[in-house]
């Protein structure tokens with residue numbers, strides 16, 4: 001047998017079983033990362049004297065050749081990319097040299113280092129895309145800080161608000177998502193390398209050096225924890241699931257709002273689909289898929305939680321099954337954030353319909369009850385009953401309201417201080433919104449203030465993102481410089 005992994009301990013293999021064991025397909029994602037890990041590891045081995053400088057140079061040259069050939073030149077009959085790359089290296093430089101690369105490490109620390117390297121980039125890309133989406137939202141929110149629309153509870157007309165205030169609500173949820181992405185990034189960007197199988201190694205290695213060469217911010221210190229935890233994967237997918245949940249709520253609104261009955265927005269043609277039989281149809285398929293893919297990401301999270309629960313220390317092959325769900329959930333989330341950005345920045349807003357709709361369903365009832373309290377001194381609960389009775393009777397005038405007042409409290413509200421002007425003011429939707437100027441409310445001035453604050457914070461968040469991106473790039477540059485000095 002010439003399989004470099006199995007030839008010692010095992011005498012037999014079966015292609016069907018090997019294929020069942022294999023992670024080669026999913027490992028496509030970590031091809032480049034694995035070469036980086038190999039590079040940092042062999043440089044450290046040379047620096048600490050485990051291999052010679054010459055051996056290091058030969059190995060690094062071999063790794064360059066493998067990199068040039070790409071994933072597709074690898075022998076995919078191996079059970080994973082780590083062993084396939086090692087086999088290829090031995091084929092290129094011979095076992096006397098190539099066979100030294102795996103000294104002082106295991107695939108257990110290797111694979112989790114690779115996952116962390118790829119995931120940290122995905123998280124930074126996601127953060128960048130989320131920031132772009134939030135910027136788009138803030139721009140549309142500014143333009144629509146006075147665009148009146150119905151606010152809903154239970155999907156029933158509740159009180160008037162503005163589209164600016166509504167979009168800001170979505171923005172703020174995504175702002176919290178950004179904080180969560182950053183938290184996941186900080187805990188992902190740690191080096192487990194040097195933990196070997198789980199018990200570290202008796203070789204004189206330098207974990208700090210490989211950490212530095214790979215641009216990680218700190219170590220996953222305990223070597224047993226380092227190889228066996230996938231909590232950083234659970235954390236990232238749960239962050240993805242949260243983002244998807246927030247975006248699916250936006251998607252649901254796009255679907256509802258673009259239907260004939262609502263008619264509040266129209267999606268751009270590029271984000272719509274049509275019917276193969278009904279020529280008139282313009283369907284919000286992108287938003288529907290955003291909604292559906294949320295379920296897929298939730299499924300990834302459930303899978304990873306179920307796979308990792310109750311695994312004994314330390315490495316178990318079950319962990320291999322986790323990784324596919326991670327890349328799947330990450331790709332879906334990144335794609336969905338892009339689509340959401342596109343949908344909202346290209347949609348047509350039907351301002352007339354929005355304001356018309358804001359005026360229906362007696363959405364000013366709360367303000368009328370509040371006005372009764374403020375002008376007549378009645379308790380809110382009593383005003384609530386009076387206005388509720390008014391709504392039930394489909395009543396619109398102060399005169400008729402007075403009749404209800406007589407029935408319920410034996411007094412006319414107009415005798416108690418509620419004049420025609422106050423009555424009309426309470427029923428005016430624009431006035432309703434303007435009066436809600438307390439912190440966080442929909443009054444245009446307050447929405448403006450909130451948008452300004454958020455734009456200011458966004459600039460700081462971009463700085464933080466750039467700092468992390470630069471740290472990663474500096475790390476990669478440092479690794480490449482050291483590598484070049486050996487080539």
Ligand code: ARG
Nearest residue numbers: 023080107108111317319320
């Ligand atoms: N393909 C494996 C994974 O993704 C790599 C580690 C295998 N380690 C082992 N001891 N079998 O987890």
